[in-house]
Amino acid sequence: MSRFNKKKGSEVPAVNTASLPDIVFMLLFFFMVATVMRENTLKIQNQLPVADQVEKLDKKNPISYIYAGKPSQGYEQYGTEARIQLNDKFADVNEIAAFIYSEREALREELIPFLTVALKVDKKANMGIVGDIKQELRKVNALKINYTTGVGDALSNLD
Amino acid sequence: MAKRAAPEVNAGSMADIAFLLLIFFLVTTTIEKDSGINRKLPPMEESDEDVIIKQKNIFTVLLNGKDQLLVEDELMEVKNLRAAAVEFLDNGGDGTCDYCKGKRNPSSSDNPDKAIISLKNERETSYAAYISVQNELVAAYNVLRNRRALEIGPQKGFRDMNFVEMQNNYKDVRYTGNKEKLKEVIDQIKLEFPQKLSEVQ
Numbered sequence: 180m181s182r183f184n185k186k187k188g189s190e191v192p193a194v195n196t197a198s199l200p201d202i203v204f205m206l207l208f209f210f211m212v213a214t215v216m217r218e219n220t221l222k223i224q225n226q227l228p229v230a231d232q233v234e235k236l237d238k239k240n241p242i243s244y245i246y247a248g249k250p251s252q253g254y255e256q257y258g259t260e261a262r263i264q265l266n267d268k269f270a271d272v273n274e275i276a277a278f279i280y281s282e283r284e285a286l287r288e289e290l291i292p293f294l295t296v297a298l299k300v301d302k303k304a305n306m307g308i309v310g311d312i313k314q315e316l317r318k319v320n321a322l323k324i325n326y327t328t329g330v331g332d333a334l335s336n337l338d
Numbered sequence: 339m340a341k342r343a344a345p346e347v348n349a350g351s352m353a354d355i356a357f358l359l360l361i362f363f364l365v366t367t368t369i370e371k372d373s374g375i376n377r378k379l380p381p382m383e384e385s386d387e388d389v390i391i392k393q394k395n396i397f398t399v400l401l402n403g404k405d406q407l408l409v410e411d412e413l414m415e416v417k418n419l420r421a422a423a424v425e426f427l428d429n430g431g432d433g434t435c436d437y438c439k440g441k442r443n444p445s446s447s448d449n450p451d452k453a454i455i456s457l458k459n460e461r462e463t464s465y466a467a468y469i470s471v472q473n474e475l476v477a478a479y480n481v482l483r484n485r486r487a488l489e490i491g492p493q494k495g496f497r498d499m500n501f502v503e504m505q506n507n508y509k510d511v512r513y514t515g516n517k518e519k520l521k522e523v524i525d526q527i528k529l530e531f532p533q534k535l536s537e538v539q
Contacts (some may be wrong), residue, residue, distance in 0.1 A: 198355075205360040228466040229406035230473040232480055233373040237508070242372075297372060300465050306401075307461030309468070313537070317382045326469060327374035327528055333473035334417055337405070 222257075223248035223264050228302040229331030236325055240293040243282045243321075245275065245309050248301030261304035265311065272308075275315040295323045302336060365489060375472055377537070395447050397426045399420030401471055416470055421479035427453050427531065437486060450482070454534045462497045475535055480533045487523070494523050501527055 225248050236242060241314050246264040250257040265278045283291050296316055300309055382393050400408040407414050409422055430438030435449040447453035455475055459468055484500035491499050507513040508520050
């Protein structure tokens with residue numbers, strides 16, 4: 180009988196938590212690496228069209244983003260036509276020039292010619308607004324542009 | 339039934355496992371990058387000399403306000419545009435282009451260097467349709483460039499690599515081949531099939 184009583188007092192050993200910090204750090208690092216930070220809060224609908232002949236946007240060169248699309252829910256007072264968004268606010272077409280100049284200001288001089296303007300335009304927008312943006316960009320000599328798109332079958336845009 | 343104390347698990351190597359996983363994820367995770375169609379806008383100042391371009395060297399693509407595609411004034415489906423553009427670019431009407439495999443139709447483009455695709459749109463054209471058309475036109479250039487890459491690649495030591503793969507390899511830091519030579523081949527192909535796509539407002 181004493182054989183059975185011997186272990187009565189012993190409890191389940193505590194789980195070793197020495198490696199818990201490691202696991203937590205691992206998760207932290209993972210999310211630090213994999214997270215893409217969005218620099219702007221979008222006030223417009225921005226569903227990009229898709230294309231399959233795309234090139235990666237090179238992060239080595241400076242990129243400025245111009246968004247365009249219909250104002251999203253909560254911003255209906257700005258109308259239902261597609262609008263331009265620069266940084267965090269709605270903008271007019273004639274503000275693009277100032278925007279490009281301020282973007283250039285922040286750059287080192289040797290990088291200025293490599294500034295690419297990425298146009299993130301909603302697929303439901305029409306070309307009128309895109310044409311206006313392009314015309315403004317030509318005026319300030321920002322000629323490198325990129326129509327940012329998703330990756331997919333281009334013909335699916337039409338339905 | 340003897341209830342024994344479970345032997346303590348040795349946790350000394352847990353940190354090693356954690357770091358192994360961390361390194362694995364570090365290596366395999368790719369941060370999502372934006373991608374899109376790159377274009378260069380024409381500069382504002384008009385050049386003084388008037389460049390005269392023969393009508394047959396211009397391939398007019400018009401996307402009207404109802405998203406209808408008019409190619410050389412004829413209605414066309416977007417899915418047929420790629421083949422039509424390839425045929426136009428690859429025509430080689432004046433015979434100076436020895437790598438062209440087109441029909442050498444004298445009433446179509448002279449050679450890929452002279453051939454220009456002019457893309458027009460109206461204000462009401464939808465952006466989605468415009469991107470589809472841009473995509474198809476870029477695809478036409480890529481079809482020809484890929485074909486050319488497979489022709490001249492093996493002579494330069496880049497077997498079984500088409501133009502798009504060449505460009506990707508050139509940008510890839512992990513690519514182990516001769517990048518200078520690859521750049522030469524890419525530049526040569528770009529020169530042979532220059533992307534002359536004009537966007538008219």
